[in-house]
Amino acid sequence: MSETLIRLYRNFFFRKILRVAVTVFIVSTLTFFIVRLMPGNPIDIYISSLMSTQGMSYQEARQMALAMFSIDLDAPLHLQYIQYLSNLIRGDLGVSITSTGTPVAKMIAEFLPWTLFSVSLSLFASFGIGVALGMVMAYRRGGIFDTILTGICTIMSAIPNYIVGILVIVFIGIQWNLYPLETMRGTYTSTITPGFTIEFIVDVFKHVLWPFITYVVCTFGGWALSMRANTISTLGEDYITVAKAKGLKESRITFSYVGRNAILPLFTSLTISFGFIFGGSLLIENIFVYKGIGWLLWSAINERDYPTMQGVFLIMTTAVVLSVTIADVLYGLIDPRVRRGE
Amino acid sequence: MTKEKYLVKWRGTASKTIGLLKTIYASKHGTVGFLILLIYLFMAFFGSSIRPLDTTPKPGQMYLPPSIKYPLGTDNQGRDTLSFIVNGTFDVLYISLVASMVSVILAVLVGSVSGFKGGTVDSILMYISDIILNIPQFPLMAVLSGLMRLTDVSLAMLMGVLSWPSLAKAIRSQVLSLKERDFIEAARLLDLGTRHIVFTELMPNLMPYIAVSFALAMTYSIYNYVGLVFLGFVPFRAYNWGVMINHAWVLGAIYNRDSILWILSPIIAIVGLEVGVIMFSRGLELAFNPRLRK
Numbered sequence: 221m222s223e224t225l226i227r228l229y230r231n232f233f234f235r236k237i238l239r240v241a242v243t244v245f246i247v248s249t250l251t252f253f254i255v256r257l258m259p260g261n262p263i264d265i266y267i268s269s270l271m272s273t274q275g276m277s278y279q280e281a282r283q284m285a286l287a288m289f290s291i292d293l294d295a296p297l298h299l300q301y302i303q304y305l306s307n308l309i310r311g312d313l314g315v316s317i318t319s320t321g322t323p324v325a326k327m328i329a330e331f332l333p334w335t336l337f338s339v340s341l342s343l344f345a346s347f348g349i350g351v352a353l354g355m356v357m358a359y360r361r362g363g364i365f366d367t368i369l370t371g372i373c374t375i376m377s378a379i380p381n382y383i384v385g386i387l388v389i390v391f392i393g394i395q396w397n398l399y400p401l402e403t404m405r406g407t408y409t410s411t412i413t414p415g416f417t418i419e420f421i422v423d424v425f426k427h428v429l430w431p432f433i434t435y436v437v438c439t440f441g442g443w444a445l446s447m448r449a450n451t452i453s454t455l456g457e458d459y460i461t462v463a464k465a466k467g468l469k470e471s472r473i474t475f476s477y478v479g480r481n482a483i484l485p486l487f488t489s490l491t492i493s494f495g496f497i498f499g500g501s502l503l504i505e506n507i508f509v510y511k512g513i514g515w516l517l518w519s520a521i522n523e524r525d526y527p528t529m530q531g532v533f534l535i536m537t538t539a540v541v542l543s544v545t546i547a548d549v550l551y552g553l554i555d556p557r558v559r560r561g562e
Numbered sequence: 563m564t565k566e567k568y569l570v571k572w573r574g575t576a577s578k579t580i581g582l583l584k585t586i587y588a589s590k591h592g593t594v595g596f597l598i599l600l601i602y603l604f605m606a607f608f609g610s611s612i613r614p615l616d617t618t619p620k621p622g623q624m625y626l627p628p629s630i631k632y633p634l635g636t637d638n639q640g641r642d643t644l645s646f647i648v649n650g651t652f653d654v655l656y657i658s659l660v661a662s663m664v665s666v667i668l669a670v671l672v673g674s675v676s677g678f679k680g681g682t683v684d685s686i687l688m689y690i691s692d693i694i695l696n697i698p699q700f701p702l703m704a705v706l707s708g709l710m711r712l713t714d715v716s717l718a719m720l721m722g723v724l725s726w727p728s729l730a731k732a733i734r735s736q737v738l739s740l741k742e743r744d745f746i747e748a749a750r751l752l753d754l755g756t757r758h759i760v761f762t763e764l765m766p767n768l769m770p771y772i773a774v775s776f777a778l779a780m781t782y783s784i785y786n787y788v789g790l791v792f793l794g795f796v797p798f799r800a801y802n803w804g805v806m807i808n809h810a811w812v813l814g815a816i817y818n819r820d821s822i823l824w825i826l827s828p829i830i831a832i833v834g835l836e837v838g839v840i841m842f843s844r845g846l847e848l849a850f851n852p853r854l855r856k
Contacts, residue, residue, distance in 0.1 A: 239689075239692065239693070239696075242693065243693050243696045243697070246693060247697060251705075254706075254709055255709070374840060374841075374844070375837055375840075377840075378781060378833075378836040378837050378839075378840040379833050379836060379837075380784075380785045380788065380789065380832065380833075380836070382789055382792060383829050383832060383833060386807065386811060386825065386829065387829065390822065390825060390826075394819065395819060395822060492695070492728070495696070495698050495699075496698075496699075496700075498698055499698035499699055499700035499701050500700060502700055502701055502704055502793070503700075503789050503792070503793065506793060507811075514701075517701060517704065517705075518704075518793060521704055521705065521708035521793075521795060522708075522794070524708070526709075529705055529708060529709075532701075533701055533702070533705050536698050536701050537696070537697050537698060540696060540697070540698050541696045544696055
């Protein structure tokens with residue numbers, strides 16, 4: 221029995237999936253106890269605000285709060301906790317306080333796709349641009365092109381993305397009037413009905429354009445610099461010399477020998493970067509009024525909508541953990557050394 | 563310690579520091595970064611006495627263009643923008659320094675213990691850092707500051723406590739490779755004890771790495787801190803760059819074209835600091851790692 225368990229634990233893929241479960245479990249536990257146990261916890265604050273604003277009695281307000289958080293406040297804490305976890309497993313994240321009666325899960329389902337769309341689009345674009353630039357820089361290292369781009373990339377990766385977002389709106393939207401401000405801010409034009417029509421899709425891309433540019437401008441520099449360093453160190457490897465000595469075509473060496481090996485370490489950073497951009501959506505979506513999950517979290521925190529806050533944060537964590545795990549597994553498939561834990 | 567020994571030690575440290583500054587000076591990036599940081603330090607410590615803060619609204623002089631009296635113009639209440647910038651420097655520097663110090667100390671402790679001890683301790687520590695690494699940092703800080711009342715120091719601590727794992731992993735792998743070197747082997751054979759080996763043998767070799775990481779941790783803390791203040795999640799004072807951007811953004815930039823200088827000033831202050839730190843760290847990298855020099 222124990223031997224089977226050990227063998228199961230040694231399995232690379234099993235370990236990764238276990239880690240997803242553990243992380244999500246820890247985060248949900250953490251949010252539960254913070255919301256329940258902190259002095260002046262959100263439930264008490266909500267009850268007293270209901271009593272003062274709506275003129276409810278304590279009992280009424282309490283009943284209302286119970287329904288919102290889907291927690292039975294009279295039960296012992298450990299039973300409340302089990303109740304909370306079983307609700308989570310069934311996908312019940314409670315009910316929003318500010319948009320009264322809307323289940324949090326439903327709100328997330330409505331907002332999450334926009335963030336996934338804009339963030340993954342930007343991530344792949346900046347990864348592609350960065351890798352291509354990095355290789356060119358490495359092949360022409362020491363030249364003018366390399367020196368100028370290294371400088372630009374260093375500075376661009378030092379500037380916070382929300383600053384770029386603000387500058388984009390202030391200069392392109394307001395000072396120079398190059399792009400209509402209504403299109404820069406928002407997810408889509410409210411007069412167009414959503415659906416698979418060309419009009420709607422074009423409109424969606426017009427709205428995502430500037431958040432997309434902001435994300436890309438702030439991240440491509442990091443990719444380019446690490447790709448440059450990786451390519452330079454790969455170029456010094458013996459197998460490249462051998463490939464050259466064998467008289468292989470230059471293009472084949474560049475793409476199959478240098479490129480493939482230099483790009484490998486970047487996959488791990490890709491997942492970390494996904495988490496970073498996903499978290500940064502809180503700022504960027506606020507600036508561009510882009511109604512994704514970052515915007516939802518921002519408004520939930522501002523309006524003290526605790527169930528929504530809790531739910532969105534849990535979903536964000538799950539999304540990041542899942543993407544990290546998928547990338548880990550893919551990496552394990554590409555590079556067998558990782559799977560064996562070398 | 564006798565006086566002579568102390569003197570010798572002090573001289574050693576002093577000449578090392580001078581040597582370090584010389585190498586930083588030799589690299590263009592390092593010099594520029596060092597000068598930029600000096601300017602910010604000067605603003606942080608002497609700024610408030612040279613240009614005292616005056617927060618009383620002066621309705622008659624809204625959005626004045628730059629002049630000798632107001633080099634950066636005035637804000638929506640007619641107050642001097644430059645004095646806000648100068649007085650806000652200390653906060654940003656202080657919080658990002660505390661945060662990155664906490665983060666680097668934790669990372670060095672966890673990374674070196676994990677790499678040096680190995681085995682179960684290593685597995686547990688790395689599992690914990692993996693999990694923290696998987697939680698999106700900025701949203702977590704935003705949610706926590708929405709749930710609790712954070713002070714400046716507790717916020718800085720929180721930022722440090724959340725951001726150590728990636729550096730810890732890097733230090734661990736450095737320790738793993740250093741561990742196999744001969745001089746560590748020799749120290750072990752002499753039975754010098756874990757504490758001696760970690761602090762006297764390993765640490766000096768890790769210093770270059772730690773110094774550069776410290777600078778990077780600082781840029782990251784500045785990003786987080788100003789971002790949180792900008793979104794309005796952290797209790798704030800009026801003279802803070804994040805608050806200035808927030809006010810200029812919400813009250814000025816979108817409605818009034820004349821407010822451009824008001825929003826640009828804190829932005830340039832932040833970008834300048836970030837670029838300064840990054841350039842200085844590149845200088846440090848060159849100074850500590852001779853292989854990078856041509």
